[in-house]
Amino acid sequence: MVQITELGYVALGVKNLAEWTAFASSIIGLEAFDEGEPGRAYLRMDYWRHRIILDEDGSDDLNVLGFRVAGVEEFRAMARRLTDAGVAVRIGSPAEADARRVLEIMMLNDASGYPIEIFHGPQVQADRPFHPGRRMHGRFRTGDGGMGHLIQHQTVGLDRTYEFYKLLGMRGGVEYRIPIPGAPGPAELLFMHCNERDHTVAFGAPGKKRINHLMLEVENFDDVGLTYEIVQRAGLAMAMTPGRHANDHMYSFYFMNPSGWMIEIGWGARAATHQSEYYQRDTYGHAPVPGVMKGVMEI
Numbered sequence: 001m002v003q004i005t006e007l008g009y010v011a012l013g014v015k016n017l018a019e020w021t022a023f024a025s026s027i028i029g030l031e032a033f034d035e036g037e038p039g040r041a042y043l044r045m046d047y048w049r050h051r052i053i054l055d056e057d058g059s060d061d062l063n064v065l066g067f068r069v070a071g072v073e074e075f076r077a078m079a080r081r082l083t084d085a086g087v088a089v090r091i092g093s094p095a096e097a098d099a100r101r102v103l104e105i106m107m108l109n110d111a112s113g114y115p116i117e118i119f120h121g122p123q124v125q126a127d128r129p130f131h132p133g134r135r136m137h138g139r140f141r142t143g144d145g146g147m148g149h150l151i152q153h154q155t156v157g158l159d160r161t162y163e164f165y166k167l168l169g170m171r172g173g174v175e176y177r178i179p180i181p182g183a184p185g186p187a188e189l190l191f192m193h194c195n196e197r198d199h200t201v202a203f204g205a206p207g208k209k210r211i212n213h214l215m216l217e218v219e220n221f222d223d224v225g226l227t228y229e230i231v232q233r234a235g236l237a238m239a240m241t242p243g244r245h246a247n248d249h250m251y252s253f254y255f256m257n258p259s260g261w262m263i264e265i266g267w268g269a270r271a272a273t274h275q276s277e278y279y280q281r282d283t284y285g286h287a288p289v290p291g292v293m294k295g296v297m298e299i
């Protein structure tokens with residue numbers, strides 16, 4: 001069955017492009033560059049031409065998820081499957097594909113109406129090794145697992161959200177059922193995967209923004225510690241203390257970015273298990289920092 005193979009890129013809307021590029025390079029360690037396009041900058045984390053597109057549109061939110069399929073046949077099969085399922089798909093023009101530096105692109109919305117792009121053939125710059133924005137012990141872990149994972153908002157319920165992402169060839173289910181004192185039932189979080197990464201997209205967090213957090217994984221444990229120290233020294237708001245997730249086994253911590261949502265820097269995740277199980281809490285840590293998490297979410 002044709003399926004999404006990875007989260008290839010994301011497009012973020014930001015209020016202050018200069019602040020965001022400085023944050024991305026000096027705090028996270030991403031490589032920032034621009035091509036002279038007004039209000040736009042790019043972030044690299046490996047050999048891909050870019051992994052993050054920053055647009056200064058004032059939204060301070062996720063604009064587009066870019067999902068990859070393997071090649072031209074999978075691209076056609078995915079367009080057919082989505083169309084047959086009643087999803088409105090628009091095949092992008094060659095100029096639109098070129099703007100994203102991919103061979104072909106289609107545009108659609110997910111079940112909640114959030115924009116998605118599906119593409120094949122990203123431009124890989126083999127002659128341009130990743131150059132981190134500040135010192136790093138190792139590199140970002142991308143490869144077959146894609147650029148990372150995120151939790152995003154949904155407006156149609158977890159069941160319809162699951163059915164939509166299943167159409168994209170993703171697998172998954174509820175992995176957390178968190179008891180909430182005084183509530184009639186637990187808070188449920190839905191996790192979907194499409195490759196070796198435990199989850200690529202997840203749902204169920206409260207919050208008004210489309211994106212709750214973006215997780216970028218590092219290959220060297222010391223880059224988690226280094227980033228933690230850099231965030232502290234910069235006086236940025238920590239959102240969750242270091243800890244290990246029960247589902248993907250990621251050792252990580254969370255901090256706020258200039259757009260008011262969270263970045264998670266993690267290390268040591270296990271591969272997707274392909275069998276469902278659920279948890280009521282994390283292995284340890286990940287305590288929300290009081291006052292910072294208002295309107296974001298707590299896990």
Ligand SMILES: [Fe+2]
Binds near residue numbers: 149215
């Ligand atoms: Fe995460």
